[in-house]
Amino acid sequence: xxxxxxxxxxxxxxxxxxxxxxxxxxxxxxxxxxxxxxxxxxxxxxxxxxxxxxxxxxxxxxxxxxxxxxxxxxxxxxxxxxxxxxxxxxxxxxxxxxxxxxx
Numbered sequence: 440x441x442x443x444x445x446x447x448x449x450x451x452x453x454x455x456x457x458x459x460x461x462x463x464x465x466x467x468x469x470x471x472x473x474x475x476x477x478x479x480x481x482x483x484x485x486x487x488x489x490x491x492x493x494x495x496x497x498x499x500x501x502x503x504x505x506x507x508x509x510x511x512x513x514x515x516x517x518x519x520x521x522x523x524x525x526x527x528x529x530x531x532x533x534x535x536x537x538x539x540x541x542x
Contacts, residue, residue, distance in 0.1 A: 446528040452476025
């Protein structure tokens with residue numbers, strides 16, 4: 440089975456969720472993309488870094504989604520989404536994906 444890096448899953452969740460919500464006008468559908476990718480990332484984090492790290496990274500992922508909303512008022516929608524996505528992807532890479540590659 441091919442293992443997808445969690446940083447790619449978080450990127451797909453945040454950018455993909457926003458894109459789907461914006462393109463369809465259906466925020467719930469965008470939220471579903473966000474949730475599915477987040478669940479996949481959590482499973483990956485738990486396997487590679489353990490439950491405490493998976494829980495912390497889930498909080499980062501969820502917090503990034505929440506932070507993107509007020510940040511969008513200052514930066515604009517796309518810059519906000521891209522900024523929180525970069526930060527979340529970097530955190531996932533440092534905490535979990537690098538470990539996975541070494542194993």
